[in-house]
Amino acid sequence: MSAVSPLPDRRFPIRHDWTRAEVEAVFDLPFTELLHRAGCAHREHFDPTEVQVSTLLSVKTGGCPEDCAYCPQSAHHGTSLAASKLMDVDAVVEQARQAKADGASRFCMGAAWRSPKPRDMPKVVAMVRAVKALGLETCVTLGMLDAGQARELKDAGLDYYNHNLDTDPEYYGQIIHTRTVQDRFDTLTHVRDAGMKTCCGGIVGMGETRRQRASLLVTLANLPRHPESVPINQLVPVAGTPLANAPALDPFEFVRTVAVARILMPASMVRLSAGRAAMSDEMQALCFAAGANSIFHGEKLLTTGNPDPGYDSALFQRLGLRPMSVENVKSSLSDIPGLTIVRENSGGGCGGGGSCGCSEGGGTGPTLAETTRKRELAQLSREPEDGCGCGCGCEHG
Numbered sequence: 441m442s443a444v445s446p447l448p449d450r451r452f453p454i455r456h457d458w459t460r461a462e463v464e465a466v467f468d469l470p471f472t473e474l475l476h477r478a479g480c481a482h483r484e485h486f487d488p489t490e491v492q493v494s495t496l497l498s499v500k501t502g503g504c505p506e507d508c509a510y511c512p513q514s515a516h517h518g519t520s521l522a523a524s525k526l527m528d529v530d531a532v533v534e535q536a537r538q539a540k541a542d543g544a545s546r547f548c549m550g551a552a553w554r555s556p557k558p559r560d561m562p563k564v565v566a567m568v569r570a571v572k573a574l575g576l577e578t579c580v581t582l583g584m585l586d587a588g589q590a591r592e593l594k595d596a597g598l599d600y601y602n603h604n605l606d607t608d609p610e611y612y613g614q615i616i617h618t619r620t621v622q623d624r625f626d627t628l629t630h631v632r633d634a635g636m637k638t639c640c641g642g643i644v645g646m647g648e649t650r651r652q653r654a655s656l657l658v659t660l661a662n663l664p665r666h667p668e669s670v671p672i673n674q675l676v677p678v679a680g681t682p683l684a685n686a687p688a689l690d691p692f693e694f695v696r697t698v699a700v701a702r703i704l705m706p707a708s709m710v711r712l713s714a715g716r717a718a719m720s721d722e723m724q725a726l727c728f729a730a731g732a733n734s735i736f737h738g739e740k741l742l743t744t745g746n747p748d749p750g751y752d753s754a755l756f757q758r759l760g761l762r763p764m765s766v767e768n769v770k771s772s773l774s775d776i777p778g779l780t781i782v783r784e785n786s787g788g789g790c791g792g793g794g795s796c797g798c799s800e801g802g803g804t805g806p807t808l809a810e811t812t813r814k815r816e817l818a819q820l821s822r823e824p825e826d827g828c829g830c831g832c833g834c835e836h837g
């Protein structure tokens with residue numbers, strides 16, 4: 441077992457006191473400078489060559505009583521989506537097994553509810569237990585929870601609960617009328633109090649301004665604990681929803697939003713979520729350079745399309761990226777001042793797993809990613825007062 445000690449001087453500490461003016465100034469940085477700073481924040485907490493991979497399954501689709509303006513599952517909108525019943529546990533487990541075989545480390549299950557009814561909970565709990573037993577991280581999104589439901593899910597072994605803020609609290613009333621921002625804060629409080637991690641982000645491209653995008657990220661970063669996962673979604677305009685004709689967001693503005701999220705919440709997984717199917721390879725690469733380190737893998741999100749799994753593998757290969765292992769996912773720390781990475785199996789070998797052809801053995805040593813990470817952390821430790829902390833020799837504080 442080896443350990444990398446906390447860095448003496450972190451350039452991108454965990455903060456909960458961001459102001460909107462400060463964050464607007466970060467948004468306004470020249471694009472190259474913004475990406476550089478986001479890349480430094482990313483390296484301070486993660487191996488930038490690793491991307492956490494989640495798979496999302498809609499376990500109960502459509503007919504939702506909420507009126508979220510972007511969502512084809514809302515019963516308020518005239519979409520052609522057919523409503524379905526809650527899936528059987530066996531069918532969900534089969535999909536989770538396949539997701540794991542395809543490289544996912546986390547399996548997310550979504551149900552289009554305002555909140556789960558008491559009669560639904562036993563089945564959801566059974567799903568969580570069964571998926572967890574496969575060695576996957578588990579996440580569900582079921583709408584609003586009360587404290588008792590949150591505890592029930594925690595007891596079942598749930599790792600993450602997804603509940604997005606969606607947008608700037610001041611713009612929220614333009615998007616959703618059937619539940620309040622405070623309802624969302626309350627659910628997030630129940631999830632945190634039960635001891636689970638939160639997956640909480642938003643959607644951009646819904647007609648909001650840059651100031652409102654900054655405000656969304658300030659609100660997320662100033663929560664009592666940073667969400668451990670921060671999905672940044674690009675609106676997927678769906679015919680029949682009120683936002684079907686929303687004007688497209690400038691792609692660079694989306695990348696900026698990812699970069700600012702990375703800087704504000706440096707130890708969180710920043711997920712490139714909905715909208716990826718419409719992004720070019722180059723735009724996705726910019727998002728990874730801006731600090732995105734999580735994606736949904738699989739042909740479909742809850743109801744909208746996602747890149748083909750083969751496409752993702754090819755893109756990872758072209759960019760030199762690789763899926764984050766479940767172990768590395770579990771060792772990523774959030775909201776802890778200072779970082780200690782503890783690794784099992786560090787007993788020698790080059791980390792090439794025997795595939796690189798060297799004479800150092802392999803398979804039991806640190807992975808290539810760990811070796812890279814240690815080198816970077818060592819450099820950061822040596823030169824804390826010079827430059828931006830990424831070892832590039834620049835002068836940014």
Ligand code: SF4
Nearest residue numbers: 504506508511514552
């Ligand atoms: S986003 Fe969720 S809560 Fe809102 S309408 Fe869609 S399924 Fe319902």
